[in-house]
Amino acid sequence: MPRQALDRRTFLRSSGIAIGLPFLNAMLPVSAAEARKTATKPKRLFMVGRPLGMHAPNFFPTDAGKDYVPSRYLKHLQSRRDDFTVFSGLSHRYGAGHYAEVGLFTGVHSDFIRPNDIKNGISLDQEVASRLAGQTRFNSLILGGGNASWNRRGVRLPPEYRVGSVFKQLFIQGTVEEAAREMRRIKDGQSILDDVRDQLGSLNKKLGNDDRERLDLYVSSIREAEQKLQQDETWQLTPKPKVEVKLPQELSSAQLVERTRQWYDLVHLAFQTDSTRVVSLWLGSQDKPEIQGVTIGHHDASHHGQDPAKLEQLSLIEEAEMKVFGEFLDKMKASSEGEHSLLDRTSIFHASNLGNASNHDNMNLPIILAGGGYKHAGHIAHDRQNNTLLSNLFVRMVQQMDIDMDKFGSSTGVFSEV
Template sequence: MKPMNPAGTDLAAPPRRGRLNRRHFLRGLGVTVALPVLASLRPTSQFASRALPVGGLGVTPTGAPLRAAFVYVPNGAIPAAWWPAAEGANFPLSRSLQPLEPVKGLVQVLGGLDHQTAGPGPDGVDGSGEHARANGTFLTGVRLKKSATDVHAGISIDQMMARQVGSLTRFSSLELGCDSVRKTAACDSGYSCAYQYNLSWSSPTTPMTPESNPRLVFERLFGTGAPGERRAILQQRRQEQRSLLDSVLEDARSMQRRLNPQDKDKLDQYLTGVREVETRIERAERFGTAQDPGVETPAGIPSDYTQYVQLMYDMLLLAFQTDSTRVATFLVTHEGSNLSFDHIGITEGHHDLSHHQNRPEWVEKVAKIDLWYVQQFARFLEKLDATKDADGNSLLYNSMIVYGSGCADGDSHTHSNLPFLLAGAGGGTLTPGRYVKYGSRPATNLFLDMADRLGVQQLERFGDSTGRLGNI
């Protein structure tokens, strides 16, 4: 008996000539691959149950999906190396921001954003614990309850966004990280580890655990079957075909003549990207342990830290490219991280060095670490900018991506004038390519503006906001 959909249509039968839809192409691709957003494959009125009005919820003024992401790096930044020397559209990139030169026109440097709720409170009542508070308040904007067991923070802005636009995609949000996760016990001065090892919160007591294994991220996005089944499926597929792409080439070739030139390029680019990512993940599984003798590397996690961070950024790129989600967070490394950077010649821990007390050698090393983090972010932005979206603009143009830290200067543990970047043009609703000083405003004011652009309704305040930031 042939499978039927609820309307009684034969699912096995090909669509009538001239009808081009995502379901038919997905059947040819196999369910292990999700499609990029292609204008040629946009639903017709007959299949437009999820279609959105132009400029509506979760879309840009051109009708393409609008994405939001939040990237966190630890321990602040060296102010003298971070902040540009002049404001405005013709601002010179500072030393730490030099890697952004290729995408400078799509990046804003935002000065004067604060997280005062990360401080010790009135009369210093909460005492020490700056790193836990910096991490835990970054996307919540609320004062954390100081406890190792009775955790209480706030709903993070990404989850406020996901509540309204999450139903438009296969995943309401995506949480990524490059740390092992800790949810219990005390970490920083009596604060629960949950505050430091999570960026996203679905409720004041429920953190959204970031996934740190790139293979699991990939399988979550593109895998098939119940947990534990996809490996067998992939093994069988590899025995039958040389690569995952072989299963879709025939359908892809037959479809080439029906796609417009822009979509042909996008499809080729996407399929190449899928093969590249899967190849890198498999390579990490085969050689990761051998490259790190004495320490067993979890399958899918490269032993080279640069490759690891880049691979997680690539997962985020694929998630946005396929419209698998429109809201994401990436906790690159938790606040207070004492990771060493041997790969760039720095053997001391990052946190230890951040307490530099103005010692020139230590300041120089922290500045190099700041630069390394920006280099990885810049690579991600360049790849976003090189990837075309459904409306012909780039993914970066149709995104809003925050990059920052909850500490301003790791030595002084301040939370004013935080290092903040806002990348992307928000589908044409932002004014990137400049350095703007806001004096002293809550960072949550920025989040309200971003939520407005994403279509989040009835959000008059968030955290410690005092209004919209404006002029972004």
């Protein structure tokens, strides 16, 4: 019977302490060749969220299956037709209007996503990032804005709004003095955490059950901070990858198309250099975008009330967005990684929390799943009135990342169609 490799992330556990094992021969696959092959094939996750929906008649095909006739928007993705699936009839069944933005990537039960009463769970990007922690310089990147990424305690994680700032973190090494200052920050943080941990041990003996539960949450935060500091120390000593790209200039939200292209180019570089394997990106704009034929703001156009003039301007905006997304898919497909492309190795989820922004409807969300090695099936159509839970697709996505999970958010099963 062939030997099964021991997981490299196997730990010895006792009293809440996890001790990582040294590298053992048992952690190697059956052959060294297989080990090298596995090491060069990382899987990645990219989640793109938009706050203002997509006009359904321009987005969804009228027919299902692989032979669907592309809609106005999907025409701009047809160079990658075999590399993505479009879904209709999926949602989280939320009834909270714009508030549902916070649950798009978490998929928690609708009882926990209500106006002024949010009790969120972990988002899919952070669940995957937690399983891949330490393998890259950044466990994840949270980009663009919005309220999409949440940790395991249901706390919102702040995004990076500035393209140039993220580029510097990824690719600009900094001076010797800056590196030394960063190392001092890391060492100081480790020392402080050691002191706090010692004090917690004695304090815990004096508390009741409720306070101990609160303290446990605090201790888990400290453990996460310790792990992050240890990771920072390792990567601080590792040179950043060099790229033949200039520092991008900051653009206004009115420059919607170019700014979106900047973000996609940055994500492509981050994956290409294996600086991270998990990215979430929130793309929203309230301003009037600099697109020919558009004279009103994106938000105003999305709340069209079926006004034909506003609908046409909305269509011009969303069509421009879809063109840039198509460019990104082409660039990912053209980037080789061994026998495959970056697109083949990256699960790309593109969606909005609104099915119809004009009336704040959260049903029948516009969803595309691209790349990732799935069995793409063209247009998969579910009931647009009695929607299938989107979290069932999330379970399929996390399993595609080779993570053993059979439930996520409010899921009731797992997709088998892709």
